């Protein structure tokens with residue numbers, strides 16, 4: 272039976288909400304859009320906000336009793352956690368985000384996930400991510416070693432995800448979560464070339480990441496040879512060794528390929544994977560659904576195409592069950608994908 276929900280008028284005189292507890296989030300959202308995401312852009316700061324949601328949340332271990340998770344520890348104990356090797360670069364993100372937490376009535380734990388959901392909404396083609404309010408606050412820093420690294424083996428990565436929380440993440444869910452790398456870049460894998468994206472469209476939430484990682488690697492963004500880096504198929508694009516291997520491993524390759532040119536699947540499965548990440552260590556049933564505060568992303572007409580000059584012949588077919596989809600090629604000569612520039 273569908274209940275009729277009465278909306279409450281928020282004290283800001285502008286907004287209404289299904290639950291009064293969500294009212295204060297409108298001002299946080301507007302502050303983020305204006306002062307973190309440069310007027311609602313899918314910019315470097317938005318990418319970083321999404322990465323931070325993962326690095327705070329994934330630091331939970333079933334084997335170790337499920338302490339931590341999405342609890343704000345990466346910000347509350349940043350002196351400890353941002354020194355962990357896997358969290359390289361996040362010291363700057365945390366420093367940038369802290370004043371926002373300070374000027375609003377929100378916990379670090381909720382803020383990190385809320386900022387990530389707002390960030391993703393700025394990327395055309397992205398799903399509108401759900402946001403639940405009311406996370407537990409960290410009482411200690413997470414231990415080192417729980418955040419996956421790009422030089423970890425597929426075995427290590429799948430094991431780590433399976434150990435994250437009481438349910439863990441099964442192999443296909445790991446692939447779903449990696450949709451995040453369609454709006455992502457690396458600053459520190461090769462520090463000589465900051466902002467190098469993981470696909471040719473780092474400000475669009477499309478399926479290009481899954482397509483491009485399946486292509487034969489031919490080029491390094493910089494001098495190459497960095498830990499966790501392998502050759503990519505497109506100049507200016509960096510490929511992580513972990514993404515390369517997940518696209519090819521028998522446990523994950525068919526799921527990986529299934530995202531190529533399947534925008535609906537990308538959209539729906541990222542909601543599932545991200546929501547689960549964003550709730551790690553918390554009980555959804557005791558939290559308040561404030562998803563209505565998250566902006567509705569722009570839609571796109573997502574038709575996957577090979578980057579200029581590349582074709583189905585450049586695919587390193589890995590999935591044995593299904594052939595790679597036959598796709599067109601973007602017109603023109605091969606170009607160099609420009610780096611993602613920071614605003615702050």
Ligand code: HEB
Pocket residue numbers: 315318319321322325359360419420421422428448449451452454455456457458459460461499511513545548
């Ligand atoms: Fe990620 C980025 C790794 C998963 C989100 N990554 C990144 C990087 C790396 C990684 C290395 C780069 C950093 C620098 O800066 O240098 N990841 C990784 C791994 C994994 C992952 C190994 C597992 C497999 N991610 C993930 C997830 C998510 C993410 C799940 C969500 C959900 N990342 C991300 C982002 C980014 C990244 C967003 C971008 C950032 C920027 O741009 O800044």
Ligand code: CA
Pocket residue numbers: 453454470471472473474475476477478479480
């Ligand atoms: Ca993309």
